[in-house]
Every structure is written in structure tokens, then in C-alpha cells.
Amino acid sequence: MDNLSNYLVLSAILFSIGTIGVLVRKNVIVMFMCIELMLNAVNLTFVALSRHLGNLDGQIFVFFTMTVAAAEAAVGLALIIAFFKNRESIDANDANLMKW
Amino acid sequence: MDISALFFALVAIVAVVSALLVVTCKNPINSALSLIMTFFCIATFYVMLHAPFMAAIQVIVYAGAIMVLIVFTIMLLNIRTDANRKAFHNTALGTVLGIMTLLLASTFLARGKIIDLPGVITPELIQQVGHTELIGTVMFTEFILPFEVTSILLLSAIVGAVVLSKRNLS
Numbered sequence: 001m002d003n004l005s006n007y008l009v010l011s012a013i014l015f016s017i018g019t020i021g022v023l024v025r026k027n028v029i030v031m032f033m034c035i036e037l038m039l040n041a042v043n044l045t046f047v048a049l050s051r052h053l054g055n056l057d058g059q060i061f062v063f064f065t066m067t068v069a070a071a072e073a074a075v076g077l078a079l080i081i082a083f084f085k086n087r088e089s090i091d092a093n094d095a096n097l098m099k100w
Numbered sequence: 101m102d103i104s105a106l107f108f109a110l111v112a113i114v115a116v117v118s119a120l121l122v123v124t125c126k127n128p129i130n131s132a133l134s135l136i137m138t139f140f141c142i143a144t145f146y147v148m149l150h151a152p153f154m155a156a157i158q159v160i161v162y163a164g165a166i167m168v169l170i171v172f173t174i175m176l177l178n179i180r181t182d183a184n185r186k187a188f189h190n191t192a193l194g195t196v197l198g199i200m201t202l203l204l205a206s207t208f209l210a211r212g213k214i215i216d217l218p219g220v221i222t223p224e225l226i227q228q229v230g231h232t233e234l235i236g237t238v239m240f241t242e243f244i245l246p247f248e249v250t251s252i253l254l255l256s257a258i259v260g261a262v263v264l265s266k267r268n269l270s
Contacts, residue, residue: 003108004214007145010112012205014119014138016198021123023194026187029128029174033135036166037119040142043158051149054219056238059154060246063239066161067250071257073166077173078264084177093189 007048014041028080028090032073039069108148115141126187128174132167139163150223153231 014037021034043062050058080090087094114137121134139162146155226234239247 005209006108006112007149008209009206010115010145012202012209013116015205016202017116017119017123019201020194020198023197024123024188024191026189027128027179029170029177030122030131033122033128033131033170036162037122037135037138040139040162044142044145047146047149047151047154051151052214053217054221056221056234059151059235060239060243062154063157063235064246064250066157067253070161070166071253073169074257074261075264077169078261080173081176082264090177090179 004048004052008045011041011044011048014038014044026091026093028083028092031092032076032080036069036073039065104148108145111141111144111148115145128179129171132171132174135170136163136167139167150226151231153235 018034018038018041021037022031025031025034043065046058046062046065050056050062083095084090118134118137118141122131122138125131125134139158143155143158143163146152146158221234
């Protein structure tokens with residue numbers, strides 16, 4: 001089935017774009033959004049393979065991934081706000097207390 | 101090329117372009133709007149993969165809840181986009197590493213073999229019974245323990261968010 005490999009290649013591309021974003025950007029919020037993009041690429045893989053194999057387990061996994069992403073969004077954005085209160089900045093380079 | 105392949109290509113191009121815009125836009129609010137576009141494209145793929153419930157959840161949870169949270173944070177922090185301050189760092193190294201990730205994934209895809217192991221869930225069954233009912237049956241029988249653990253995870257996230265956003269812990 002050629003359709004499946006199309007979806008897998010597309011999600012590999014989206015995952016790589018998310019990786020580049022996390023590595024390249026300095027803004028913490030944009031890095032956070034790129035992590036969400038990577039999570040979504042993985043979700044797309046899960047649903048495509050679940051459809052191909054005729055099995056719903058992958059879609060249940062996507063459901064749990066979304067729950068984790070929602071929890072992560074709540075805690076992560078609270079962390080970003082706490083960081084902004086301390087440093088008056090959301091630049092990842094300003095979090096250098098543990099820099100070697 | 102049939103119409104569904106053409107539609108797939110169109111939505112895929114929109115998804116990749118808006119994902120690239122997430123990375124390249126200097127203003128975080130533009131990145132957030134592009135990310136919403138990507139989420140809608142992924143929801144479209146879920147519909148094309150006969151998973152309408154996942155598409156609905158994608159739009160409600162991701163494009164709705166999570167993105168509203170992110171846009172709200174951007175608004176609350178009120179970050180001014182400084183023109184003279186660099187928005188990127190390590191561009192060359194990051195791009196090389198990202199492309200290496202893509203090459204690694206493509207190698208796995210090219211070398212791996214897709215097995216044909218057709219299960220019981222066919223598009224006809226989804227059409228007949230309904231996707232939400234099928235998901236619900238599996239989730240509340242086979243996956244009931246992970247489902248309950250999820251509620252503990254959400255509770256801890258709520259507690260964590262409240263603790264972190266309190267001004268001073270005494």
C-alpha cells in the first residue's frame with residue numbers, strides 16, 4: 001500500500017522541521033510550539049499505521065499522547081511564565097545558570 | 101493520479117509550508133497561527149485515514165485548547181519583537197542535525213518492510229458502527245487502567261500549574 005508510506009514520509013518531514021525549530025530558535029514559546037509539532041508528527045504515524053493494520057490500539061495511543069500534550073502545555077506554559085517573571089525574558093540563552 | 105492522491109498532495113504541501121513558517125516566522129504569534137494551520141491539516145489527514153473521532157479531538161484539544169493557551173501566554177507576556185535582537189542561533193548546525201534526523205527516518209522507512217496484517221477494523225465497519233463507538237469500546241474495556249492513570253496525570257498537571265503560577269511560595 002503506497003498510501004501508507006506517503007503518510008510516514010510526511011510525518012518524518014514534519015518531525016524534522018520540528019527538530020530544526022527546537023534546535024534553531026531562541027524564543028522558548030516557539031521551541032514549545034515546535035515540540036507540539038513533533039508530537040503531532042508522531043500522532044500522524046500512529047493513526048496511519050493503525051489504519052493500515054486495521055487495529056484501533058494506535059488511535060488509543062494518540063488519545064493518550066494528546067492528554068500528555070495537554071498536561072505538558074499547562075505545566076510548560078506555567079514554567080515559561082515563571083521564567084519570564086524571574087528574568088524578564090523568554091530567550092532560551094538567558095537560562096544559563098547551569099551552563100558549563 | 102486520482103483525486104484522493106491529489107488532495108493528499110495539496111494538504112501535505114500546506115502542512116509542510118505552514119510547519120516551515122512556524123520555524124521561520126520571527127513574531128511568535130505568526131508561528132502560533134501557522135501551527136494552527138498545521139494542526140488543521142493533520143486533522144484533515146485523520147479524516148482521510150477514516151478516523152473522524154481523532155480529527156474532532158485534534159481540532160478541539162490541539163487547535164482549540166492548547167493553542168488558545170499558547171496564544172494567551174504570548175498575549176500575557178506581551179513580548180516585543182526586537183528587530184536588532186537575533187531570533188535564531190546555530191542555524192547551520194541545527195539545520196544539519198534536523199536533516200540528519202530526516203535521513204535517519206528515511207533510511208528506516210526505505211529499509212523497513214510494511215507488513216500486511218489486516219485486522220478487524222475496516223472502513224466499512226467504521227462506517228457501519230461509528231468510529232466513536234469503536235474507540236469507546238476499546239478504551240473502556242481493554243485500556244481502562246491507562247485511562248484511569250491519565251486522570252491522575254491531569255490532576256498532577258493541574259496542581260503543578262497552580263503551584264508554578266503562584267507568586268511566592270511560603
